[in-house]
Every structure is written in structure tokens, then in C-alpha cells.
Amino acid sequence: GENVEQHPSTLSVQEGDSAVIKCTYSDSASNYFPWYKQELGKRPQLIIDIRSNVGEKKDQRIAVTLNKTAKHFSLHITETQPEDSAVYFCAASKASGGSYIPTFGRGTSLIVHP
Amino acid sequence: EAQVTQNPRYLITVTGKKLTVTCSQNMNHEYMSWYRQDPGLGLRQIYYSMNVEVTDKGDVPEGYKVSRKEKRNFPLILESPSPNQTSLYFCASSPQGLTDTQYFGPGTRLTVL
Numbered sequence: 001g002e003n004v005e006q007h008p009s010t011l012s013v014q015e016g017d018s019a020v021i022k023c024t025y026s027d028s029a030s031n032y033f034p035w036y037k038q039e040l041g042k043r044p045q046l047i048i049d050i051r052s053n054v055g056e057k058k059d060q061r062i063a064v065t066l067n068k069t070a071k072h073f074s075l076h077i078t079e080t081q082p083e084d085s086a087v088y089f090c091a092a093s094k095a096s097g098g099s100y101i102p103t104f105g106r107g108t109s110l111i112v113h114p
Numbered sequence: 115e116a117q118v119t120q121n122p123r124y125l126i127t128v129t130g131k132k133l134t135v136t137c138s139q140n141m142n143h144e145y146m147s148w149y150r151q152d153p154g155l156g157l158r159q160i161y162y163s164m165n166v167e168v169t170d171k172g173d174v175p176e177g178y179k180v181s182r183k184e185k186r187n188f189p190l191i192l193e194s195p196s197p198n199q200t201s202l203y204f205c206a207s208s209p210q211g212l213t214d215t216q217y218f219g220p221g222t223r224l225t226v227l
Contacts, residue, residue: 001173
């Protein structure tokens with residue numbers, strides 16, 4: 001089955017710095033790559049996603065890049081703010097019977113110091 | 115309001131006492147799934163369902179059962195809970211097809227003594 005590795009497990013930055021979280025996946029059939037943010041005590045929520053026919057996607061301070069050849073994708077957060085502090089999960093999904101079966105990374109705890 | 119609900123939110127029980135965690139969504143989503151979240155292990159899928167009466171195992175199905183008799187409901191059943199099932203459980207739903215955003219429920223924190 002699919003295996004998703006996520007690094008680093010913890011990332012500490014100063015407010016205003018950039019943060020990068022990287023994920024690698026093993027199944028070349030995976031074609032949908034979402035990122036979820038989970039604040040302390042809350043549910044995971046989608047922040048950005050990318051499909052395999054796209055190399056990069058940006059939404060304000062957040063961007064995701066995908067390298068299908070190398071089977072890795074990354075989350076980039078620019079101008080970090082304290083409210084960006086949370087656990088971030090990547091996932092890799094492939095279509096099966098009309099729906100997607102996701103495999104999640106283990107999460108990165110991002111701490112943004114004011 | 116479009117949402118996924120779970121009940122109960124918190125549960126403390128004892129080994130062997132059957133329990134059910136309910137999950138309901140009002141978005142007419144085809145796909146529903148259950149995850150457990152443990153420190154350092156991320157989200158691991160227990161079971162998923164692509165439609166009514168269609169369910170399949172995820173990565174960690176041992177000790178769990180599910181059913182999908184109606185589109186909106188997807189209960190998680192622990193027939194004989196054990197302490198290693200102490201965890202935070204999330205139900206999620208998503209539309210079928212290319213739009214794959216998963217909408218998570220608020221979570222159920224289960225402790226098995």
C-alpha cells in the first residue's frame with residue numbers, strides 16, 4: 001500500500017519567517033495531495049491541495065509544490081504568523097471506484113514564535 | 115449548516131463493554147470514513163464507505179466494525195473494546211469524484227480502562 005513520509009516532525013520558526021514541510025510518497029498511482037491543518041483540540045481542516053497534473057498551487061501565503069518524478073510534495077508558508085501554529089498533515093490519495101483513498105503523513109508540529 | 119457530527123465527544127469505558135460511536139453528515143456525501151489519531155502516528159484510516167451498503171477496510175480495521183445503512187450515517191462499533199483502542203477518533207465525509215476535500219467531525223476521545 002501507499003506509504004507517506006513527512007518531515008520534519010517539529011518545526012520552530014520566528015514570526016515572519018518562511019516554513020517548509022516536505023512529504024514523500026511511494027505509490028506512483030497517487031494523484032491527489034491535500035494538506036490539512038489541525039489546531040490544538042480541533043478537527044483537521046483542508047488548507048490547500050494539488051492534483052498530479054499541476055506542479056504548483058498558491059493561495060495567499062500558502063503554496064504547495066509537487067514533483068511527480070521524485071514522488072514528493074511540499075507545503076510552503078511565507079510570512080508566518082502565530083496563528084499558523086498547528087499540526088500540519090499531508091496526504092496522498094489515489095482514485096478507487098470513483099472516490100479517493102488517502103494515506104496521511106504523521107504530521108508536523110509548527111510553532112511560530114512572536 | 116453543512117457539518118459532520120459525532121457522538122459522544124468523550125467516552126470512558128471498560129474492557130469488553132460494547133460501544134458505538136455515531137457519525138452523521140448532512141452534505142449528501144457519498145464517501146465516509148473513520149480515522150484514529152494517536153500521538154506520533156498521525157491519522158490512520160480504520161474503515162471507509164463509498165456508498166450505502168459498501169464498506170471496506172482501511173489500514174487498521176482490527177477490533178472495529180462499521181455499517182452504512184443510510185447515506186448520512188456511518189457508525190463505528192467496538193464489539194469488545196481493549197485498552198489499545200484508547201484514542202482520538204475522527205469521522206470524515208467527502209463528495210464522490212474529483213472534489214476530494216474531507217470534512218472531519220469534531221472527534222471522539224475514547225478511553226478504555
